[in-house]
Amino acid sequence: MTLLNRSTLAAVCALGLAATTASAANWTEGMKAGKPEIKSVSQLAFGPEGILFVADSKSAAVFALDTGDAKAGSAGALKVEGINQKIAALLGTSADQIAITDMAVNPVSRNAYIAVNRGRSADATPVLIRVDKSGKLETVSLDNVKHAKAQLPDAPVDGVVGEGNRKSNPRSESITDIAFLEDRVLIAGLSNEEFASTLRAIPFPFKTVANGTSVEIYHGAHGKFETRSPIRTFIPFKVGKEQQLLAAYTCTPLVQFPLKDLTPGAKIKGKTIAELGNRNRPLDMIVYQKDGKDYLLMANSSRGIMKIDTTQIEGAGSITAKVADKEGVTYQTIDSWTGVDQLDRLDDKTALVVRRNGEGATAPLNLESLPLP
Numbered sequence: 600m601t602l603l604n605r606s607t608l609a610a611v612c613a614l615g616l617a618a619t620t621a622s623a624a625n626w627t628e629g630m631k632a633g634k635p636e637i638k639s640v641s642q643l644a645f646g647p648e649g650i651l652f653v654a655d656s657k658s659a660a661v662f663a664l665d666t667g668d669a670k671a672g673s674a675g676a677l678k679v680e681g682i683n684q685k686i687a688a689l690l691g692t693s694a695d696q697i698a699i700t701d702m703a704v705n706p707v708s709r710n711a712y713i714a715v716n717r718g719r720s721a722d723a724t725p726v727l728i729r730v731d732k733s734g735k736l737e738t739v740s741l742d743n744v745k746h747a748k749a750q751l752p753d754a755p756v757d758g759v760v761g762e763g764n765r766k767s768n769p770r771s772e773s774i775t776d777i778a779f780l781e782d783r784v785l786i787a788g789l790s791n792e793e794f795a796s797t798l799r800a801i802p803f804p805f806k807t808v809a810n811g812t813s814v815e816i817y818h819g820a821h822g823k824f825e826t827r828s829p830i831r832t833f834i835p836f837k838v839g840k841e842q843q844l845l846a847a848y849t850c851t852p853l854v855q856f857p858l859k860d861l862t863p864g865a866k867i868k869g870k871t872i873a874e875l876g877n878r879n880r881p882l883d884m885i886v887y888q889k890d891g892k893d894y895l896l897m898a899n900s901s902r903g904i905m906k907i908d909t910t911q912i913e914g915a916g917s918i919t920a921k922v923a924d925k926e927g928v929t930y931q932t933i934d935s936w937t938g939v940d941q942l943d944r945l946d947d948k949t950a951l952v953v954r955r956n957g958e959g960a961t962a963p964l965n966l967e968s969l970p971l972p
Contacts, residue, residue, distance in 0.1 A: 626650055627665055628804040630745040635662050637741070640714040640725035643703035646779040646803065651703070651712060653727070654774040654786070659754030661777060661784060663805065665745035672708040672732060674946040674968070679734045681963040682713070682953065686728055689736055690717050695961045698723070702941040702953050702966075711943075711951055711966065712739070730966060749805040753790040753797075769795070775829045779803070780842075780858075786811070787830035787846065794826040798844065800861040809863035816854045819874040822921030830854075831881045834895070839913050847881035847897060853928060855912070872915040873927035876902050883942040885950065887971050896950070896971070897930075898939040905930040906972055933972045940964070944971075 626647055639657035646652060649669035653662045679685065687694045701714040711730040716723035727739035755769035774788040783800045790797040794813035801808055815826045833846035835858065842858040846869065854869035861867075875881075880900040886909070887894055895907040907930045915928050938955035945951040949968050956963045 626804060627745055629806070630663070630665060630747045630804075632743055632745050634742050635664065635744065635746040635748065637662055637725050639723070640716065640727065641700045641774060642777045643701045643712055643714050644777045644779050644784075645703055645705055645712075646784075649705060649707055651705075651727075652777055652779060652784055653714070654777050655725070656771050656774045656788070657757070659751040659757075659770065659773040661749045661751075661774065661786060661801070663747045663749075663784075663803065664741070666705070666712075666739070668705055668708045668710055668729070670708055672710070674709045674949055675732055677711075677730075677732060677734060677945075677951065677966065677968045679730060679736075679966040680956075682730075682736075682966040683964040685736055686713070686715055689728070689738065690715075690726060692717060693961075694963075695719075699941065699953060699964065702943060702951070704943045704945055704951055706944075709945060713953075713966075734966075747805045749784065749801050749808050751786075751788075751790075751799070751811070752808055753792060753810045755789050755791045755795065772829050776832050778833065778835060780835045785833070785835065785844065785861075787833055789827075789829050794866055796826055796829050798830070798846075798856065798861050800858070812861045812863065813866045814856065814869055815866065816848065816852060816869045817871045817917075817919055818848070818850070818852050819871060819918045819920070819922030819926060820850050820852070820877040820924075832884050832897070834884050834886055836886055836893075836895070836909070836912075845884075845895065845912075847875075847884065849880045850877045851875040851879045851881055851899065851902075852918075853907075870915075871918040871927070872912060873907075873929075874918060874922040874925055875899075875905060875930065876925050882940060885942055885944050887944060887950075888947070889971060894971075896933075896942065898942045898952075902932070904933040904936040904939055904972075906933055907931075936969065936972070 642654040644652045649666045651664045684694045698716045713728040715726045754773045757770035772789045776787045778785045786799040789795045797811035799811040830846040844856045853873040882898040884897040893909040897905045911928045939952045941953035
C-alpha cells in the first residue's frame with residue numbers, strides 16, 4: 600500500500616484522515632549522501648517533501664530517499680502505452696525480463712515512480728523509474744542520493760522452507776506493503792516470531808527500530824484464526840474518532856486494526872469486517888472523496904476493482920464464523936477498470952493505474968490516468 604500506497608500523504612491529509620503532521624520536523628535529519636545498498640525493490644510510498652520510501656524485502660529494510668523532486672506540479676491526463684516495453688528498452692532488455700512491483704505518485708510534483716526488478720532470478724537488479732507528466736521515462740540515479748535506512752530486527756530467515764507447493768522464502772514477504780502517516784512509516788509483512796504476520800510503526804526520521812506487533816485475524820473463508828498469512832495491502836483510515844488500519848488479505852478478508860495498538864512485541868487481534876470473495880488476492884488500495892463521501896477503492900487479482908462506501912465501516916459487525924464466499928461490508932465492482940495491477944491517486948479526482956492489455960509475460964502494460972468512479 601501501497602502510502603500512502605496505496606495512497607499518499609497528500610491524499611490522507613486532503614481527506615482529513617491525518618490528525619497532524621510533524622511539519623516542523625527536519626525530515627532529512629540523519630540522512631547521508633551516497634549510494635544506498637538496495638538489494639531488491641518491492642513497495643513504494645511517498646512521505647513529505649519528495650521523500651520516497653523504498654521497501655527492500657531481500658535486505659528486510661526500508662530506505663528513505665531524498666529524491667529532490669519537491670517542486671509543486673499539477674496533474675493532467677496521462678497515458679503511456681506499453682510502459683513495460685518502454686522500461687525494458689530504457690534498461691536494454693526485453694519486456695519478459697522485467698517485473699513491475701509497485702507504482703507511487705509523488706503528491707507534490709505528481710510525477711509517477713515505478714519499482715522494477717531487471718531480471719527474473721533471485722539476483723534481479725532493482726531499478727526505480729520516474730515518469731513525468733508528459734509521459735517521459737527516466738531512470739532515477741541512486742549514485743549520490745541523501746538516504747537513511749531502517750533495518751527490521753526480527754526478519755524471517757532468507758532461504759526456502761516448507762514442503763511441496765508450500766515451499767517459499769519467507770524473507771521475500773518480510774515487507775508486503777508500506778505507508779507513511781504523520782511521522783511514522785507503517786510496514787506490513789512477516790517476522791521470525793511464531794505469530795509471523797506483523798505490523799510496525801517506525802518513527803521517522805529513523806532512529807532505532809523495535810520488534811513488530813504480531814497480528815491475528817479470523818479468516819471467514821477458511822473458518823479459523825490465522826497468524827502467519829501476511830497483509831497484502833493496507834491503508835490508514837479514521838473510523839469514527841480513531842485512526843485505524845484497513846488491511847486486506849489473500850482470499851479476501853478485510854480487517855481493521857487500531858493504530859494505537861501497534862506497540863513493539865505486542866500481539867493483537869484484528870476485527871474482520873468483510874469477506875470479499877475467495878480465490879482472490881488484493882493488489883492495491885486507495886481512499887478518496889466524492890460528493891462528500893469517502894470511498895475505498897481496491898484492485899484485486901481475479902475480482903476486478905472494488906468500490907466500498909466507507910460509511911458502512913464504523914457500524915460493521917465482526918465476522919467470527921465460516922463464510923461460504925462473501926459477507927459483511929459490501930462493494931460495487933467497477934467493470935470498466937479491467938486489468939489493474941497497480942493503483943494510486945494522481946489528484947483529488949483522478950487515479951493513476953498500471954493495467955494489463957492482454958495476457959502473458961510480454962503482454963503490454965499501460966500507465967494511464969482514470970477519473971475516480
